[in-house]
Amino acid sequence: MKLRTSSGKRRTLLLSAATAGVVVAASIAVVGTAEAASTLGASAAQTGRYFGAAIAAGRLGDATYTRILNSEFNAVTPENEMKWDATEPARGSFNYNGGDRILNQGVAMGAKVRGHALLWHAQQPGWAQSLTGSTLRSAAINHVTQVATHYKGKIYAWDVVNEAFADGGSGARRDSNLQRTGNDWIEAAFRAARAADPNAKLCYNDYNTDGINAKSTGIYTMVRDFKSRGVPIDCVGFQSHLGTTIDSTYQANLQRFADLGVDVQITELDVQQGGNQANIYASVTRACLAVARCTGITVWGIRDSDSWRSDNPLLFDGSGNKKAAYTSVLNALNAGGNTNPTTPPVTPPVTTSPPPQTGSGCTATVSLNSWNGGYVATVRVTAGSSAVNGWTVNVTLPSGGAVTGTWSATNSGTTGTVSFRSVDYNRQVPAGGSTEFGFQGTGAGPGATPTCTVG
Numbered sequence: 001m002k003l004r005t006s007s008g009k010r011r012t013l014l015l016s017a018a019t020a021g022v023v024v025a026a027s028i029a030v031v032g033t034a035e036a037a038s039t040l041g042a043s044a045a046q047t048g049r050y051f052g053a054a055i056a057a058g059r060l061g062d063a064t065y066t067r068i069l070n071s072e073f074n075a076v077t078p079e080n081e082m083k084w085d086a087t088e089p090a091r092g093s094f095n096y097n098g099g100d101r102i103l104n105q106g107v108a109m110g111a112k113v114r115g116h117a118l119l120w121h122a123q124q125p126g127w128a129q130s131l132t133g134s135t136l137r138s139a140a141i142n143h144v145t146q147v148a149t150h151y152k153g154k155i156y157a158w159d160v161v162n163e164a165f166a167d168g169g170s171g172a173r174r175d176s177n178l179q180r181t182g183n184d185w186i187e188a189a190f191r192a193a194r195a196a197d198p199n200a201k202l203c204y205n206d207y208n209t210d211g212i213n214a215k216s217t218g219i220y221t222m223v224r225d226f227k228s229r230g231v232p233i234d235c236v237g238f239q240s241h242l243g244t245t246i247d248s249t250y251q252a253n254l255q256r257f258a259d260l261g262v263d264v265q266i267t268e269l270d271v272q273q274g275g276n277q278a279n280i281y282a283s284v285t286r287a288c289l290a291v292a293r294c295t296g297i298t299v300w301g302i303r304d305s306d307s308w309r310s311d312n313p314l315l316f317d318g319s320g321n322k323k324a325a326y327t328s329v330l331n332a333l334n335a336g337g338n339t340n341p342t343t344p345p346v347t348p349p350v351t352t353s354p355p356p357q358t359g360s361g362c363t364a365t366v367s368l369n370s371w372n373g374g375y376v377a378t379v380r381v382t383a384g385s386s387a388v389n390g391w392t393v394n395v396t397l398p399s400g401g402a403v404t405g406t407w408s409a410t411n412s413g414t415t416g417t418v419s420f421r422s423v424d425y426n427r428q429v430p431a432g433g434s435t436e437f438g439f440q441g442t443g444a445g446p447g448a449t450p451t452c453t454v455g
């Protein structure tokens with residue numbers, strides 16, 4: 001387990017005494033923090049970070065629960081309400097009731113809302129579990145597009161893909177129905193999420209990654225590859241469901257990911273109750289504070305009685321009283337750390353085509369998110385004065401460029417003039433309505449307006 005420095009320990013102990021209301025002259029001299037905040041969220045905000053909780057819509061009627069939530073936290077994550085089984089219980093039929101309740105709670109609190117989770121091998125609706133291959137891929141990417149579009153502009157960070165790596169020493173991907181659609185399913189999901197909500201930070205999230213080990217190294221290698229190829233990834237979530245120890249490389253692991261140019265976040269923190277619980281909570285908090293790009297911490301529940309675990313792993317007991325672990329986290333937050341820099345916003349897409357024309361048939365416009373050597377294109381297909389049942393969009397690429405991936409359409413060819421044809425779920429477009437698909441390419445993006453034909 002990682003030990004703090006002796007000076008850090010002394011300061012924490014003194015702060016604990018002060019918090020407990022014990023009059024200790026030395027503690028006032030050492031602490032002397034007129035700025036010391038008295039809640040987790042306010043204290044984290046002093047270094048530009050958030051302190052959040054996973055919350056459940058079904059508990060929002062509990063007065064003790066909401067009192068703690070409103071007073072202590074400045075970020076929320078839906079524990080289950082934005083997962084695939086909750087948001088798309090039948091294929092193409094979306095239910096945002098639970099997710100919207102969490103979102104509205106977060107908005108009312110002025111809190112950041114973390115979206116969790118667009119794609120995961122678990123908690124898939126039954127209909128998705130029975131799909132395979134290109135049908136599943138298409139359904140999964142449509143799910144990402146639809147849900148990220150519904151919450152566009154409202155989500156601070158999305159867990160786009162959750163838990164896609166195997167446990168153990170392989171550092172390889174986990175086998176799943178999604179993985180069997182092709183190794184590129186994760187990058188396809190990130191591109192679709194970026195196209196749907198360009199301002200949300202896009203995270204990969206996993207567990208048993210709480211130190212430098214084979215699994216975290218597998219993810220590190222993927223993130224490095226994504227960054228080198230321009231796959232849009234902004235952050236990595238470290239769930240941190242911890243036992244009675246913390247890996248000595250916990251902070252170094254966060255730092256090595258941050259050094260790749262992504263934010264890091266502690267996304268599902270809970271710690272087994274026992275002798276070390278308060279210390280481990282403090283160690284995790286200090287590790288985040290020490291890494292400039294660690295933007296915040298989320299605990300996975302509020303009271304022990306709200307937890308998915310039975311070993312009392314949270315900061316408040318079942319009656320809502322603050323535990324020793326709470327005090328150790330607050331003290332660690334108030335001790336400060338590297339100020340979290342404001343990371344630059346994602347550059348909004350540049351629309352390169354004129355608006356669609358009216359009349360029958362269909363029109364298409366393309367928006368590009370470009371970087372040196374590649375781009376992500378989002379194409380909006382709009383029906384004219386009549387409904388459309390099936391469409392084909394032709395896009396002409398400059399010489400040397402090629403399409404490397406497509407979502408929400410199927411393409412014929414990858415160079416020159418490339419045809420993109422509607423797929424089952426987006427072939428029907430009502431009169432005046434529109435739908436989107438996207439593709440990634442190498443080289444410069446298409447310069448001319450795409451053509452759209454019905455059928």
Ligand code: G3I
Nearest residue numbers: 054079080116117122123162163207239241268300307308
């Ligand atoms: O809501 C139904 C209820 O109607 C039904 O009667 C009951 C019967 O089992 O089930 C209820 O749903 C449960 C749901 O939690 C809400 O309580 C599901 O069965 C149960 O599987 C689900 O567990 C969630 C679990 O993810 C699913 O894998 C936990 O609440 C949630 O804390 C947990 O969260 C995950 C993260 O998403 C990813 N990382 C790990 C973390 C802990 O497992």
